[in-house]
Amino acid sequence: MTRKISIPTLVTAVFLAACSSPPERGAKPESERRTAPDFSLKDATGQTVKLSDYRGKVVLLNFWATWCGPCKLEIPWFIDFQRKLKDQGFSVIGVSMDDEGWEAVKPFVSEEGMNYPVVLGNESLSQLYGGIESLPTTFIIDREGKIAAVHIGLVSKTRYEKDLEEVLGGVRSAGNLGAGAGDRGGPR
Amino acid sequence: MLVIWALAPAIVEAQGNLLTVMPPASVQVARGGSAEAKLDMRLRAGFHVNSNTPADEYLIPLRLTWAPGPLKATEVVYPKPETRSYSFSQKPLSVYTGNFVVVTRFHADPNAPAGPGALTGKLSYQACNENTCFPPRTVEVRLPYNVK
Numbered sequence: 001m002t003r004k005i006s007i008p009t010l011v012t013a014v015f016l017a018a019c020s021s022p023p024e025r026g027a028k029p030e031s032e033r034r035t036a037p038d039f040s041l042k043d044a045t046g047q048t049v050k051l052s053d054y055r056g057k058v059v060l061l062n063f064w065a066t067w068c069g070p071c072k073l074e075i076p077w078f079i080d081f082q083r084k085l086k087d088q089g090f091s092v093i094g095v096s097m098d099d100e101g102w103e104a105v106k107p108f109v110s111e112e113g114m115n116y117p118v119v120l121g122n123e124s125l126s127q128l129y130g131g132i133e134s135l136p137t138t139f140i141i142d143r144e145g146k147i148a149a150v151h152i153g154l155v156s157k158t159r160y161e162k163d164l165e166e167v168l169g170g171v172r173s174a175g176n177l178g179a180g181a182g183d184r185g186g187p188r
Numbered sequence: 189m190l191v192i193w194a195l196a197p198a199i200v201e202a203q204g205n206l207l208t209v210m211p212p213a214s215v216q217v218a219r220g221g222s223a224e225a226k227l228d229m230r231l232r233a234g235f236h237v238n239s240n241t242p243a244d245e246y247l248i249p250l251r252l253t254w255a256p257g258p259l260k261a262t263e264v265v266y267p268k269p270e271t272r273s274y275s276f277s278q279k280p281l282s283v284y285t286g287n288f289v290v291v292t293r294f295h296a297d298p299n300a301p302a303g304p305g306a307l308t309g310k311l312s313y314q315a316c317n318e319n320t321c322f323p324p325r326t327v328e329v330r331l332p333y334n335v336k
Contacts (some may be wrong), residue, residue: 065321065323066246067246067247067248067314067321067324068316068321069247069274069276069277069281069316069321070276070316070318070319070320070321071321072246072276072277073275073276073277097323099323099324104246108246133322134320134321134322134323135320135321135322135323136320136321152320153319153320154276154318154319154320
């Protein structure tokens, strides 16, 4: 029996498949990387966080929110990365997309023990990064300030480890990453 | 008390068609009387919204509120939530999935003008699947009524 599948049905199926099991792509070749849009925002302590000031470092730029369960799983991984790799020219920057602002975000940052800069995102920043429609969305930015990898939705800690090892320069970091205390048994 | 189920095929779509609220048919109520309306909600397979009593203080609950009018909402009755485990959460979450119904009980003002009208409500929710979450949304819900 032949069944006809309409285009809207096909598009919906593809979208849902993408949502339920995002492809875990690794870092892009350097020739395909585009410059990460610069921004300047205040962190919880009032300090300015300007992305271009991180030039020369690898940055894991994570868009998240307190109400996002998958984001909450990743945050301990990022705390672990920050602790293990900060001396190798690496930093995580968290961008909270909470509408309630610091009132909601500060207690969360404190409770989770987030050891990296966290700023409040806005629509303008979201648009700069292509329109952040769902969370978590994470960009790995290389030392030249170019986007080496993008992950939309939750991916495994192993995926991040591989990306960071590649973008940081392989050998230097290979021994420092691995299943850390922050991995709470999510997808790997 | 009169109960009228959704009849119209038109739908209110929200957030990339994840949650569909079927518009309810007109509530028929006598002056000074009571009625209830059932909002039929259909959530895309694979997604969940937090229940009205989420398991975590940071999670955003499903919430239905109604603007004041000749019909006063006396109670919003949410369905019994499901307790589901997700790979991203250490503890099970209190959620709604699939099709579910939220009931609102109304009382008509004894001096309410007879005839048709419409109440407006706001439905707030926040949807996720196993891997990703969408920002909280508030959509307007319209409830036609007829006071006899």
